[in-house]
Amino acid sequence: FYFFHGFYEEDKLVGSLATMPTNERIKAIQKMPETMKKKREIRNKVVKEITKKSRHRSTQLPCCMQCLQGRVVSFRRFGNSLSEYFRLLWVWHKTLKIIGAEFGTSVLSYFIFLKWLLTFNIFSFLINFSFITIPQFVAAEPNSLSFTGLELFTGAGYFQQTVLYYGFYTNATIGKIENGPSYNMQLAYIFTIGIYFVICFLILLFSIAKSFCRNFINPQAYSGNASKLLCTWDFNITNEKAVKLKQKNLSTQIKEGLTEVNREVLNFSVTERVVRIVIHLFSWVASLGTAVAACAGVYFLSINNLKLFVEGHRNDLESQAAMLVLPVVTSLLNAFIPFFYSWLGHLERFQTPGHQIYITITRNMVLKISIVGILCYYWLNIVAASESQCWETLVGQDIYRLVLVDFIFCLLGSFFGEFLRRIIGTTVWVSLGLPEFDIGRNVLDLIYAQTLTWIGILFSPLLPGIQMISFAIVFYVKKVSLMMNCQPPRKVWRTAQMATSFMFLLFFPSFLGVLSVIGVTVWRLKPSEECGPFRGLSSMYAAVSEWIKILENYTGSKWVVWIYYNLITSELFFFILSSLVLIITYLYWQIIEGRKTM
Amino acid sequence: MGNKQTIFTPEQLDAYQDCTFFTRKEILRLFYRYRDLAPQLVPLDYTDKPDVTLPYELIGSMPELKDNPFRQRIAEVFSADGDGNMTLDDFLDMFSVLSEMAPRDLKAYYAFKIYDFNNDDYICKSDLAKTVNKLTRNELTPEEVSLVCEKVIYEADADNDGKLSLEDFQHMIIRAPDFL
Numbered sequence: 172f173y174f175f176h177g178f179y180e181e182d183k184l185v186g187s188l189a190t191m192p193t194n195e196r197i198k199a200i201q202k203m204p205e206t207m208k209k210k211r212e213i214r215n216k217v218v219k220e221i222t223k224k225s226r227h228r229s230t231q232l233p234c235c236m237q238c239l240q241g242r243v244v245s246f247r248r249f250g251n252s253l254s255e256y257f258r259l260l261w262v263w264h265k266t267l268k269i270i271g272a273e274f275g276t277s278v279l280s281y282f283i284f285l286k287w288l289l290t291f292n293i294f295s296f297l298i299n300f301s302f303i304t305i306p307q308f309v310a311a312e313p314n315s316l317s318f319t320g321l322e323l324f325t326g327a328g329y330f331q332q333t334v335l336y337y338g339f340y341t342n343a344t345i346g347k348i349e350n351g352p353s354y355n356m357q358l359a360y361i362f363t364i365g366i367y368f369v370i371c372f373l374i375l376l377f378s379i380a381k382s383f384c385r386n387f388i389n390p391q392a393y394s395g396n397a398s399k400l401l402c403t404w405d406f407n408i409t410n411e412k413a414v415k416l417k418q419k420n421l422s423t424q425i426k427e428g429l430t431e432v433n434r435e436v437l438n439f440s441v442t443e444r445v446v447r448i449v450i451h452l453f454s455w456v457a458s459l460g461t462a463v464a465a466c467a468g469v470y471f472l473s474i475n476n477l478k479l480f481v482e483g484h485r486n487d488l489e490s491q492a493a494m495l496v497l498p499v500v501t502s503l504l505n506a507f508i509p510f511f512y513s514w515l516g517h518l519e520r521f522q523t524p525g526h527q528i529y530i531t532i533t534r535n536m537v538l539k540i541s542i543v544g545i546l547c548y549y550w551l552n553i554v555a556a557s558e559s560q561c562w563e564t565l566v567g568q569d570i571y572r573l574v575l576v577d578f579i580f581c582l583l584g585s586f587f588g589e590f591l592r593r594i595i596g597t598t599v600w601v602s603l604g605l606p607e608f609d610i611g612r613n614v615l616d617l618i619y620a621q622t623l624t625w626i627g628i629l630f631s632p633l634l635p636g637i638q639m640i641s642f643a644i645v646f647y648v649k650k651v652s653l654m655m656n657c658q659p660p661r662k663v664w665r666t667a668q669m670a671t672s673f674m675f676l677l678f679f680p681s682f683l684g685v686l687s688v689i690g691v692t693v694w695r696l697k698p699s700e701e702c703g704p705f706r707g708l709s710s711m712y713a714a715v716s717e718w719i720k721i722l723e724n725y726t727g728s729k730w731v732v733w734i735y736y737n738l739i740t741s742e743l744f745f746f747i748l749s750s751l752v753l754i755i756t757y758l759y760w761q762i763i764e765g766r767k768t769m
Numbered sequence: 770m771g772n773k774q775t776i777f778t779p780e781q782l783d784a785y786q787d788c789t790f791f792t793r794k795e796i797l798r799l800f801y802r803y804r805d806l807a808p809q810l811v812p813l814d815y816t817d818k819p820d821v822t823l824p825y826e827l828i829g830s831m832p833e834l835k836d837n838p839f840r841q842r843i844a845e846v847f848s849a850d851g852d853g854n855m856t857l858d859d860f861l862d863m864f865s866v867l868s869e870m871a872p873r874d875l876k877a878y879y880a881f882k883i884y885d886f887n888n889d890d891y892i893c894k895s896d897l898a899k900t901v902n903k904l905t906r907n908e909l910t911p912e913e914v915s916l917v918c919e920k921v922i923y924e925a926d927a928d929n930d931g932k933l934s935l936e937d938f939q940h941m942i943i944r945a946p947d948f949l
Contacts, residue, residue: 201788206859207862410836419906
């Protein structure tokens with residue numbers, strides 16, 4: 172009886188599999204938790220069932236059956252081998268696997284994040300180069316300046332009159348052929364950059380939503396201990412040392428967890444609590460004060476910088492070197508103040524190490540955001556209003572120097588922080604041991620560099636190309652440094668939550684900040700009179716509004732004009748859109764709350 | 770695409786591609802890894818489906834598994850005879866489930882079987898004790914181990930029978946995004 176029951180179940184399964192489309196059927200077979208032998212049997216039965224069915228259907232053409240079957244099979248084989256070649260495009264796949272095996276998934280998440288940011292830059296470089304730079308080459312003016320080697324560092328000099336900066340681009344409509352199609356540079360510039368940011372926004376939004384969906388832990392239902400035991404073993408690790416470390420870590424955690432249960436929650440006396448609050452307040456005041464001081468320093472230095480540039484147009488070595496002072500000071504501040512913050516973090520005794528990590532990361536984030544913010548304020552309010560000839564190129568040069576010096580400091584940081592530290596830790600001061608890879612700090616550096624690049628796209632369209640090269644070099648340097656110098660992390664990081672918070676940090680302060688800066692530049696600021704694609708207009712956006720006015724005269728494009736006036740520039744539309752989004756968000760939130768209680 | 774290999778018939782390769790998450794190249798690469806463990810036992814021609822089984826000692830010495838504290842259980846779960854001796858089919862099956870392309874519920878199902886040391890379809894207290902010892906390299910005292918097991922069963926056991934069934938385990942996995 173039991174046999175027949177089993178056969179009946181299997182027949183039902185085979186029948187249901189035979190009715191599915193091919194892709195779903197293959198996925199369903201792959202997902203079955205059976206042995207290979209069983210799966211192969213079921214698969215062969217399904218294939219027989221399908222050929223039986225199709226034979227029944229096409230009894231009119233018996234001779235074509237064989238060749239049709241053969242063609243379908245060979246087409247599928249072709250598709251499979253094509254997908255194999257696509258896997259070759261999984262650049263660095265092997266490297267990432269090795270890193271994950273030796274150091275665990277938390278360090279791997281840094282490298283995956285770096286690779287993800289690299290694709291943003293590659294995409295931006297490709298579209299900027301094809302739509303903005305190549306047409307510009309056609310209408311290029313000759314470059315009268317001479318090239319000295321120093322330009323690579325300062326970005327000024329010879330580079331000022333190349334496609335690297337905004338100022339070089341023409342505002343004309345490029346048309347080489349008489350009465351042929353022409354290329355409107357103004358529209359191309361603003362639309363390329365606009366569409367790039369819209370696509371970035373959508374990609375970031377969807378990545379965060381997907382990540383949140385998968386990784387959001389309902390804190391009430393999170394059964395700490397059971398999951399900790401059965402779910403935190405990282406099966407990816409194959410390095411013996413890493414395995415031993417992880418085991419030791421888990422045993423320490425379990426012991427701590429047990430002693431916590433046996434002990435009551437520490438009741439601090441009133442004086443102790445007051446002392447703790449005072450220490451917390453003091454460290455917050457100290458960290459915010461340092462950030463404010465750093466910003467003030469950067470601001471005064473940059474004003475000095477501007478004076479230097481506007482007054483003295485000397486191209487000698489001294490003034491060129493003086494231009495590098497601002498980026499170097501900014502990078503030094505970014506490199507050394509975090510040490511002060513982690514020392515503060517050790518001073519305050521937090522209740523859990525997780526608290527300490529998050530608060531330190533928050534403080535570092537505040538520092539970096541304030542520095543970028545003060546620089547943007549300086550660029551948009553002071554440089555744009557100054558009497559220099561081409562303020563956009565000035566801003567582009569500043570950003571170029573900042574990006575370059577940041578890259579150099581990143582390499583130096585890797586050298587000193589990891590290489591020298593390992594040498595010290597193994598020979599001179601052995602108790603220190605090997606360094607660990609500081610994930611939080613490195614990720615914040617990446618986000619800072621990417622923020623600068625995004626701000627700089629408007630002023631220097633080829634900047635993503637430079638950042639692309641720098642990220643690729645950083646990947647290799649960090650990988651080599653990691654393998655040679657570091658040990659696997661001792662702390663336990665909640666990897667999935669961490670990856671989500673990286674993307675969140677990238678989106679919220681960084682990307683939205685960049686969008687507001689670009690928005691202010693495009694809508695409010697007056698472009699320079701003598702250079703760039705928007706010379707003579709009242710704002711960069713005026714190019715679009717003028718184009719729409721021209722379009723009004725053509726009957727064929729009335730729909731574009733209609734969309735522009737009624738959707739893009741009308742406040743009613745945005746009001747309706749925002750209310751819809753709010754209503755949908757509220758409904759989703761209620762659904763999630765409802766599911767929680769079930 | 771030229772079928773230059775003579776190890777498998779095209780139908781065999783198609784069947785493997787349908788039943789695992791691997792591409793043709795990966796299946797062939799895995800075959801060579803399997804063969805490298807014991808070149809004298811594994812023939813180069815699988816078209817007639819030879820019945821070759823490699824003993825557990827060879828499987829457990831693979832660099833991917835040799836430091837994994839659960840390697841013996843993994844081999845036992847995936848082998849046909851339950852002893853850790855694997856045929857090529859079992860080998861491919863094991864790596865298919867452990868690969869990154871396998872969905873989480875499939876991995877959860879097999880993880881449950883790996884942690885179920887006595888193969889009774891439930892993770893009882895003794896299974897958990899063995900798991901804890903493997904995870905912590907026997908560093909905890911027996912009292913600590915038993916305390917941990919009690920806590921885990923208390924938290925995860927939904928039907929209150931003193932042991933974890935597959936549903937309890939899967940329920941817990943859904944809430945834990947760190948499961949790899």
